[in-house]
Amino acid sequence: MRTIVHSGIATIGLALTVAAQGPPPPPPPLPPVPVPPGNPITLEKSLLGKALFWDEQLSATSTVACGTCHINSVGGSDPRTVNDPSSVAPGPDGVLGTPDDVLGSLGVVRNLADGRLEKDELFELRPQVTGRKSPSMINAAFANELFWDGRAPDRFDDPITGSPILPFNAALESQAVGPPVSSVEMGHQGIAWPEIEGRLGPLEPLRLAESIPADLEAWIGDRDYNDLFAEAFGSGEVTAVRIALAIATYERTLISGQSAFDAGTLNPQQNRGRAIFFGQGRCALCHGGPLFTDQNFHNVGVTPALEDPGRFEVTGNPGDRGRFKTPSLRNVGLRAPYFHNGSAQSLNQVVAFYNRAGDFSFNQDPLIQPLGLAPLQRADLVAFLQALTDLRVVGEEAPFDRPLLYSESSRVPLVFGQSTPGTGGFQPQFVALEPAYINNPSLTVGVDGGLGGAPASLLFDLSAHPTGFPAFGAVLHLSFSPASRVLFQGNLEGSGPGNGWNSVSLEIPNAVGLVGTSVFMQWIVFDQGAPGVLSATPGLELPVF
Ligand code: HEC
Ligand code: HEC
Structure with missing residues (x-):
């Protein structure tokens, strides 16, 4: 190498090679966030x-x-x-x-x-x-x-x-x-x-x-x-x-522009993928610019003619059938499955999709062409897409920090124990997702899978038997303490075995003493076809907060 560098002609040759294959220019920075006059950021x-x-x-x-x-x-x-x-x-x-x-x-x-x-x-x-x-x-x-x-x-x-x-x-x-x-x-x-x-x-x-x-x-x-x-x-x-x-x-504060790509720290494989993205892969024709999207609508061939009409539904223009907005590819590695219908499970599948020029040619964008990428090139392209991830997003660091949702917490209702089947062997089940917080004006508790039209009750207690005990032929999970109550009495909606359902909206009192405790519920269905004339859901534990 050293001898070549000493030759004037070879030095020019080397310089040209570096210009063509060496480190690409730094990516353009994200544009300023558009803000509507009339809603300034505060x-x-x-x-x-x-x-x-x-x-x-x-x-x-x-x-x-x-x-x-x-x-x-x-x-x-x-x-x-x-x-x-x-x-x-x-x-x-x-x-x-x-x-x-x-x-x-x-x-x-x-x-x-x-x-x-x-x-x-x-x-x-x-x-x-x-x-x-x-x-x-x-x-x-x-x-x-x-x-x-x-x-x-x-x-x-x-x-x-x-x-x-x-x-x-x-x-x-x-x-x-x-x-x-x-x-x-x-x-x-x-x-x-x-x-x-x-x-x-x-x-x-x-x-x-x-x-x-x-x-x-x-x-x-x-x-x-x-x-x-x-x-x-x-x-x-x-x-x-x-x-x-x-x-x-x-x-407007959720702006993500700090990836390995932005930092200029792509490894050799990611850099090869980058060259494919902007070259042979044709990706930048639509996913160009600092956000990796042209903010336009294209039909890349994800679905056949009679599926989701996409942009056509908004414009009524037949040329817009099957067109969807080009998604930004920032953080795309985190977002599987892909496309408007979630039909591609992984980036490997997305890249294979583009390599074969999509799946449906109906009204397809002519920019989509067979790419002829070899397996290693496809892997390089995927590696590049993964380098568009902002680690603050992965780690939920500010501004991407957030509260934990109720649905992600341990306060969600917990179904425990077993149900008692009714006519046809169908097992009544709870429908209970709503939070038991004090002062909640409407906590809805439902049942499904019972005998349609059959009389049913929702029972309540402050304590429960985890495994339950047989009573009147059904497994009952409640203790039947003095606090036990009937919250609902009526017939199930629907007809036929397994189709019976109903629900009740309950108001939780502002009872501060209940906070930190649990309350328990169970539906029972009076079902002549059940072995003991009663069928029942499992138990339900509702943590009160
Ligand atoms: C003709 C414009 C166009 C070209 C060229 C193109 N894309 Fe796309 N891309 C789109 C559109 C439009 C969608 C959404 C399609 C849909 O969901 O039906 C999309 C979706 C994607 C998705 C899924 C993103 C998500 O959030 O679901 C990825 C990943 C992707 N493209 C990567 C690429 C890569 C890699 C290339 C090059 C091999 C490429 N695209 C070429 C327009 C294009
Ligand atoms: C039940 C799930 C669900 C809830 C709740 C929900 N979204 Fe969405 N959101 C979606 C889906 C699905 C789409 C895409 C729908 C479509 O394109 O037809 C979407 C699209 C969006 C988009 C457009 C992104 C883009 O690139 O086009 C934004 C922004 C968004 N939601 C913000 C919100 C906000 C703000 C709320 C609360 C007020 C909200 N979402 C509530 C599922 C949800």
């Missing part, structure tokens, strides 16, 4: 927005926060899409278990304004599932239009009056007013914004959360939502518009 608004985003009290059932479906450590997507086998929605055929199924996010069990549950044709008494995979709120501040099909526009209008609030840069605001009034995601059947506005003010912020970040907890102090709105907006009024302004402001 610390108070972002703290309020953070409380709202992570507060399950924003849902009708107290079981779903924005954050339930958007968890930082998995890149702002929903870990349950991978971990919970019930996170599946039927595709356009309306039938579960067929190839057009979508891996989505679990919302609420279908429920009514009075808190009672309603059996959904499809999801029955299980949480309903969104029809698309949950994308990230991290770096969403840079998008002009949000959702996979871009239906949340740049401008923000009051969701109640329709009057214009923010003329541009406001896709986050227009997105945020959707989920709380969706009866799949957070609401009840027929919910509307005035109800949420009227309910939130006196509530204790993050009442259901644990491990609240210290700065947020200190800022909230002993105050209620009215107080927090007063500090953020100058008066205590809680409105849909203000909720959106605050949540959007919080989301």
Whole structure:
């Protein structure tokens, strides 16, 4: 080498080689965060927005926060899409278990304004599932239009009056007013914004959360939502518009631009992957720029013609059929499964998909071409995509720190012991996800899988037999102490063995003495076909907090 360097001609040759193959120029920095005039970023608004985003009290059932479906450590997507086998929605055929199924996010069990549950044709008494995979709120501040099909526009209008609030840069605001009034995601059947506005003010912020970040907890102090709105907006009024302004402001603080790629510390394999990304792989044609997205809509061939119409639903333009928003690839390594329907389980599968020019040519973007990448090149490309992860997101470090949700805590209801089968051997089961916190105006406890039409009761006690004892032919888990009570008496809805269901909405008294204890419940069904004329659910333990 040294001798070559001493030769003038060879030195020029070497310099040219370095220019072509050596360290690439540093990546462009992230652009400044677009902020709509009319909703400037303030610390108070972002703290309020953070409380709202992570507060399950924003849902009708107290079981779903924005954050339930958007968890930082998995890149702002929903870990349950991978971990919970019930996170599946039927595709356009309306039938579960067929190839057009979508891996989505679990919302609420279908429920009514009075808190009672309603059996959904499809999801029955299980949480309903969104029809698309949950994308990230991290770096969403840079998008002009949000959702996979871009239906949340740049401008923000009051969701109640329709009057214009923010003329541009406001896709986050227009997105945020959707989920709380969706009866799949957070609401009840027929919910509307005035109800949420009227309910939130006196509530204790993050009442259901644990491990609240210290700065947020200190800022909230002993105050209620009215107080927090007063500090953020100058008066205590809680409105849909203000909720959106605050949540959007919080989301404008969730900016992720610190990866190995940004630091210029790619290893040799990642650097080879980078060259493929910008070269032979053609990825940067759509995933270019500092956010790795052109913020545009393309049909890359994930689904056939008759599935999700995507952008077409918004524009009505036939050319938009099957087009979806190009996702940013920052933190993509954390966000499996991939695509709008969650159909690719891993980055390896995504890269294999592009290598074979996608799966469906219907209305497909001509930029998608067979790539001819060898297995090692595909591995290099995946290594590069993994180098786009910001470790603060993985570790949930500020600004990606957050409270622990009720659904992630040990306060969730616990089913224990065994059920007693009824007619046809069907075993009645609890439907119980809601939190037993004192003063909760509506804790709904349901049953499913009993004999339709049969008389049933929900029993309550302050103590229980873990294994239960046989009584009247059913395994009963309650102690039948003087405190035992019947909370519901009536007939099961539905008809036929295994189809009987019902629910009851209970008000938890403001009984401070119950905090830290558990209460116990069990449904019994008077079922002539059960061996002992009674069938029953297992026991249910509800930790009171
Ligand atoms: C039940 C799960 C669920 C809940 C609750 C939920 N989301 Fe989402 N979110 C989704 C899904 C699924 C999508 C994609 C829907 C689509 O594109 O049709 C989405 C899309 C988004 C997007 C758009 C991201 C992009 O790149 O286009 C943002 C931002 C967002 N949600 C923020 C929120 C906020 C704020 C809340 C609370 C007010 C919330 N979400 C509540 C599941 C949920
Ligand atoms: C023609 C534009 C285009 C090209 C070229 C392209 N992509 Fe995409 N990419 C998209 C769109 C649009 C989606 C969303 C498609 C969908 O869900 O139906 C997407 C989705 C993805 C996803 C899933 C992200 C998520 O959050 O689900 C990954 C990963 C990805 N692309 C990586 C790549 C790589 C690697 C290349 C190059 C081999 C590439 N893309 C080439 C437009 C493109």
